[in-house]
Amino acid sequence: MLICPVCRNKLIKNERAYICEKNHSFDMAKEGYVNLLTGKHKAGELIGDNRDMARARRTFLEKGYYDFLADELSKYISQDDKLLDISCGEGYYTDYMRRKTGADVSGFDISKEMIRLAAKKYKDVNFFVANIAKIPVKSESIDVAVQICAPFSEKEFARILKKEGILLSVVPGKRHLWGLKELLYENPYENNEDNTEYESLKKIDSITINTKVTLSGQEEIMSLFAMTPYYYKTSEKDRQKLENTDSLTTELEFVIRKFIISE
Ligand SMILES: C[S@@+](CC[C@H](N)C(=O)[O-])C[C@H]1O[C@@H](n2cnc3c(N)ncnc32)[C@H](O)[C@@H]1O
Numbered sequence: 001m002l003i004c005p006v007c008r009n010k011l012i013k014n015e016r017a018y019i020c021e022k023n024h025s026f027d028m029a030k031e032g033y034v035n036l037l038t039g040k041h042k043a044g045e046l047i048g049d050n051r052d053m054a055r056a057r058r059t060f061l062e063k064g065y066y067d068f069l070a071d072e073l074s075k076y077i078s079q080d081d082k083l084l085d086i087s088c089g090e091g092y093y094t095d096y097m098r099r100k101t102g103a104d105v106s107g108f109d110i111s112k113e114m115i116r117l118a119a120k121k122y123k124d125v126n127f128f129v130a131n132i133a134k135i136p137v138k139s140e141s142i143d144v145a146v147q148i149c150a151p152f153s154e155k156e157f158a159r160i161l162k163k164e165g166i167l168l169s170v171v172p173g174k175r176h177l178w179g180l181k182e183l184l185y186e187n188p189y190e191n192n193e194d195n196t197e198y199e200s201l202k203k204i205d206s207i208t209i210n211t212k213v214t215l216s217g218q219e220e221i222m223s224l225f226a227m228t229p230y231y232y233k234t235s236e237k238d239r240q241k242l243e244n245t246d247s248l249t250t251e252l253e254f255v256i257r258k259f260i261i262s263e
Pocket residue numbers: 047048049057086087088089090091092093108109110111114130131132133147148149150151
């Protein structure tokens with residue numbers, strides 16, 4: 001399924017590296033992932049989400065509050081599928097979907113830090129470092145592509161999907177994290193739902209799922225905060241409101257958009 005990011009020929013895996021027929025070689029890291037970024041992006045660590053965000057995301061997701069999303073996504077995946085988790089982060093959902101469905105699961109992210117954490121923990125998923133702008137995956141090779149709260153790359157997503165394949169693209173719903181926003185801001189706004197239309201991908205369904213949860217204790221509250229965009233946008237004064245809070249009730253809402261290849 002993986003192709004060489006330099007010449008686009010098939011990559012063959014041996015014990016320590018992935019190699020193509022032109023002898024371009026990509027070493028496996030000790031955690032078991034491979035870095036397929038090339039050129040100026042090779043540095044990997046400097047792009048995508050950083051170590052603190054990766055750890056906050058892991059701490060929070062492992063509490064299980066977002067499992068209702070992974071459960072819903074798993075309904076569209078079967079055991080025979082080749083699944084690719086695009087911009088998979090630290091791999092929580094990636095492995096969750098594998099366990100729940102038995103599918104053959106791979107995941108990639110541009111952040112080396114995220115993939116390092118993912119590969120260290122989840123040994124039954126194939127992880128690699130790559131950019132959505134140039135996904136090192138064979139054309140028409142994926143049954144289900146999942147993309148959760150991450151950037152979109154229409155041409156590449158359409159290219160890697162099999163003819164009958166589907167893309168499940170998740171965006172935050174209007175009321176996502178409303179309770180957190182109410183606490184932080186005087187006049188919180190609802191999120192704008194992403195309704196972009198694409199030429200090569202046709203939206204065939206849109207499913208909104210929501211729930212209400214109560215977080216308790218500073219670790220849960222601050223790890224949720226650190227994985228949101230508000231972490232960077234909030235003033236010190238507003239941030240202190242969170243530090244003085246021990247229990248937070250909030251709505252969670254996601255929209256799962258189901259796409260197929262346009263005719
Ligand atoms: C909000 S996080 C979501 C991670 C994961 N899907 C989850 O829900 O836990 C967005 C992810 O997109 C990744 N990302 C950003 N730009 C990217 C790109 N050009 N190619 C691949 N991944 C990218 C980030 O490194 C980050 O891990």
